[in-house]
Amino acid sequence: MPLPAPDTATDITELARRARAASRVVARSSAQTREAALRAIAAAVRAGADEILAANAEDVAAATERGLASAMVDRLRLTPTRLDGVARAIEEVAAQPDLIGRLERAERRPNGLEIARMRIPLGVIAIVYESRPNVTTDAAALCLKSGNAVILRGGSEALRSNAALGRAVAAGLEAAGLPAAAVQVVPTPDREAVRAMLQLDELIDLVIPRGGEGLIRFVAEHSRIPVIKHYKGVCHVYVHAAADLDMALAICENAKVQRPGVCNAVETILVDRAVAPAFVPRLCARLAGDGVELRGDATVCALGGDAVIAATDADWDAEYLDLIVAVRVVDDLDTALRHIEAHGSDHTESIVTGDPAAAERFLHEVGSSTVMVNASTRFADGGELGLGAEIGISTTRLHAYGPMGAEGLTTTKFIVRGTGQIRP
Amino acid sequence: MPLPAPDTATDITELARRARAASRVVARSSAQTREAALRAIAAAVRAGADEILAANAEDVAAATERGLASAMVDRLRLTPTRLDGVARAIEEVAAQPDLIGRLERAERRPNGLEIARMRIPLGVIAIVYESRPNVTTDAAALCLKSGNAVILRGGSEALRSNAALGRAVAAGLEAAGLPAAAVQVVPTPDREAVRAMLQLDELIDLVIPRGGEGLIRFVAEHSRIPVIKHYKGVCHVYVHAAADLDMALAICENAKVQRPGVCNAVETILVDRAVAPAFVPRLCARLAGDGVELRGDATVCALGGDAVIAATDADWDAEYLDLIVAVRVVDDLDTALRHIEAHGSDHTESIVTGDPAAAERFLHEVGSSTVMVNASTRFADGGELGLGAEIGISTTRLHAYGPMGAEGLTTTKFIVRGTGQIRP
Numbered sequence: 001m002p003l004p005a006p007d008t009a010t011d012i013t014e015l016a017r018r019a020r021a022a023s024r025v026v027a028r029s030s031a032q033t034r035e036a037a038l039r040a041i042a043a044a045v046r047a048g049a050d051e052i053l054a055a056n057a058e059d060v061a062a063a064t065e066r067g068l069a070s071a072m073v074d075r076l077r078l079t080p081t082r083l084d085g086v087a088r089a090i091e092e093v094a095a096q097p098d099l100i101g102r103l104e105r106a107e108r109r110p111n112g113l114e115i116a117r118m119r120i121p122l123g124v125i126a127i128v129y130e131s132r133p134n135v136t137t138d139a140a141a142l143c144l145k146s147g148n149a150v151i152l153r154g155g156s157e158a159l160r161s162n163a164a165l166g167r168a169v170a171a172g173l174e175a176a177g178l179p180a181a182a183v184q185v186v187p188t189p190d191r192e193a194v195r196a197m198l199q200l201d202e203l204i205d206l207v208i209p210r211g212g213e214g215l216i217r218f219v220a221e222h223s224r225i226p227v228i229k230h231y232k233g234v235c236h237v238y239v240h241a242a243a244d245l246d247m248a249l250a251i252c253e254n255a256k257v258q259r260p261g262v263c264n265a266v267e268t269i270l271v272d273r274a275v276a277p278a279f280v281p282r283l284c285a286r287l288a289g290d291g292v293e294l295r296g297d298a299t300v301c302a303l304g305g306d307a308v309i310a311a312t313d314a315d316w317d318a319e320y321l322d323l324i325v326a327v328r329v330v331d332d333l334d335t336a337l338r339h340i341e342a343h344g345s346d347h348t349e350s351i352v353t354g355d356p357a358a359a360e361r362f363l364h365e366v367g368s369s370t371v372m373v374n375a376s377t378r379f380a381d382g383g384e385l386g387l388g389a390e391i392g393i394s395t396t397r398l399h400a401y402g403p404m405g406a407e408g409l410t411t412t413k414f415i416v417r418g419t420g421q422i423r424p
Numbered sequence: 425m426p427l428p429a430p431d432t433a434t435d436i437t438e439l440a441r442r443a444r445a446a447s448r449v450v451a452r453s454s455a456q457t458r459e460a461a462l463r464a465i466a467a468a469v470r471a472g473a474d475e476i477l478a479a480n481a482e483d484v485a486a487a488t489e490r491g492l493a494s495a496m497v498d499r500l501r502l503t504p505t506r507l508d509g510v511a512r513a514i515e516e517v518a519a520q521p522d523l524i525g526r527l528e529r530a531e532r533r534p535n536g537l538e539i540a541r542m543r544i545p546l547g548v549i550a551i552v553y554e555s556r557p558n559v560t561t562d563a564a565a566l567c568l569k570s571g572n573a574v575i576l577r578g579g580s581e582a583l584r585s586n587a588a589l590g591r592a593v594a595a596g597l598e599a600a601g602l603p604a605a606a607v608q609v610v611p612t613p614d615r616e617a618v619r620a621m622l623q624l625d626e627l628i629d630l631v632i633p634r635g636g637e638g639l640i641r642f643v644a645e646h647s648r649i650p651v652i653k654h655y656k657g658v659c660h661v662y663v664h665a666a667a668d669l670d671m672a673l674a675i676c677e678n679a680k681v682q683r684p685g686v687c688n689a690v691e692t693i694l695v696d697r698a699v700a701p702a703f704v705p706r707l708c709a710r711l712a713g714d715g716v717e718l719r720g721d722a723t724v725c726a727l728g729g730d731a732v733i734a735a736t737d738a739d740w741d742a743e744y745l746d747l748i749v750a751v752r753v754v755d756d757l758d759t760a761l762r763h764i765e766a767h768g769s770d771h772t773e774s775i776v777t778g779d780p781a782a783a784e785r786f787l788h789e790v791g792s793s794t795v796m797v798n799a800s801t802r803f804a805d806g807g808e809l810g811l812g813a814e815i816g817i818s819t820t821r822l823h824a825y826g827p828m829g830a831e832g833l834t835t836t837k838f839i840v841r842g843t844g845q846i847r848p
Contacts, residue, residue: 024765027791028788028789101788107810109808109809109810113799113803113808115809115810118787118788118795120791120821122821122822123821205820205821205822206822226650226820226822244844247844250844250846251844251846253846254846254847255846258846258847341448350840359841363542363839363841364452364525364542365452367451367544367837368837369837369838370837370838370840371542371837371838371839371840372839372840372841372842373840373841373842374841374842374843374844374845375537375840375841375842375844375845375846376845376846376847378846378847379537379840379842379845379847380838380840384533384537384847385533385539385838385840386531386533386539396629396650397544397546397547397629397835398546398629398630398650398822398823398835399822399823400835401835401836401837402837402838403838411821411822411824411825412825413791413792413793413794413795413825413826414793414794414795414804414809414826414827415787415795415796416774416794416795416796416797416799416803416804416809417783417787417796417797417798417799418796418797418798418799418803419798420668420671420674420675420798420799421798421799421800421803422674422675422677422678422679422682422799422800422802423678423682423800423802423803423808
């Protein structure tokens, strides 16, 4: 059943209070109950497919009528196949091992105290996101799996789709005996509701904004609640002097072309001067053949031929999210490290090299949240790194750094078992 | 050599920029270099004892003249013995195992990628604290050990002491070949400098305020930088129906009396109704004999005799930090859990019981950062819990929860080693 529309700060506060109360119930629920709830939610999504697809069709029609860009409309659209993917993603999270209550780092102190850490949920998570409706269920599933309550505030263009998905989630929760308020979809497009929500640091423990840089900056600037975020991904591949050039070519191509619109796609390729004459012409020919626009420094322009246009200073900081790449020749590993330090976004960088010493220096000295050797930057993803589903990526170092899965939605408390110890 | 006084936001920004640059050098230094620097700092503190004690004597004289409370003057005062303790504390941190560069949770993915997490420093830490000058070196040591740079802003009453200690730290850093700017003492009592510093979220990664609730609220309210903090410790001991009453008596006394002025001292004792007639009279007699003022509910007043005065509602939320304790009789474990949920501060709670099922419920259901069975709350301390020295205690769940040592000043990045993998 849909919750009453919160038109004011009072309403959103009331919604957050319900979330806080529900979070205590979820935190104390058993792993079996949470898994059963997730499976019931997946079943409710399948059972409610007609209703969800009808609501989505209304959103898509309204967005098309308003002239939303076709790429955005495509992100918004659900199909029977995509909806099946939504349900399967929930079932995959259900099947993950449960973390809550797990004891870690047990230790016996000289005075006999038994110390351990017990993994516990964060409490109430708010997710603020844009058009893709699958975020509604993906985020709900991860938050529930990790014992949290969640408040979901999607984009206004997906309001009907998110509400319909929210009803399926509520039905699944209630079927498993958990409170429907454990997952609440904010049922208003009112931006003031978001602003009011971001003040509720006593009721909400963490906000995760997902979407464009504008949305993320809005959340970061207005929030009194801790925010986990990344603004952008200016990812680098550095082709070292000792690189296998065939491997480097395959990695550069994959990192740029396989899915150019995402944050872990490469935006700048650094080529060591030692291999530039051999590598740059092949790189430019290959990427131009893929339809990529190349923007190079003077050396790259000279070596790459007509395919390359001259880069400006702005190109070294650009997140294109498109079939465009900046290419620069660097003198050596140190120069590459300095370029990344000056222009990187702490997201993902990869070195291609056959020299173990160079690889180790790169792994140690690059401070980014994911650092790779001989692999495509496209692997910087919670699923690919073995975290299960991903709730977001953090490029700030507090709490989580890099891709973040269910464990990132938890913390630990200290557990102490004594036999009457007092402090001398 | 002392740094120029930053009287304005420009100066504090410049100081933070130097810290950021120094943090990169410290992050890349070897564990051996950091350990050598800490030992050199301890040696410089010993060698500079006369200068440090003279500076401290000036601070103490000025504080006494200004009429600072004698307890505060005592916290400010350094003696040869205390200064030796300062040096030894640095040497203890030097001897701790080094965390930086450590690989954790290594895993091989089905596609052959080798994934691990590498422990890295946070970057630049700011510590804002009050009178005790030993925080200057304790915090500097932990931040350096964990590969960070640190900005130290102590209380105005300790300005000369902290500057003298800062000179010893700088000498030790330089002796080990590390930049003196890795540890900077803000050399001005100007509160505007703190306010300006708290805006520098691009240059400072974490702020830790240590001191009274007023200081902590000032920092939390003005900071754009993440803050790790606890406002207060309203710690509970719950004497369960199945408690060993002799053990309960010893734990309650120790938790209140051994050091009443600290945040892990007990402030409210909950007594199960089943044992109240047997326990409350003994508790009141024992604590009254220790000079503790008892504030009880009606049952406690009836059972405890003249030693008890009637508690008001405010007593259940009070952090006395003194020889005062609130005592309440509760019906059962559920009532105790509800009392703690309503009045606790997420710091530390302990149950005294011989019933394993009650102990497990308490450990699982109390959400505080440290939860104990049959032990004094006074063990909620980084040293006692095996973390080595403690940089602070967090009662919010992001990043760290509970006592926090050197590891709390670090995070991990993802390390990926491939052999040319690209994403299909």
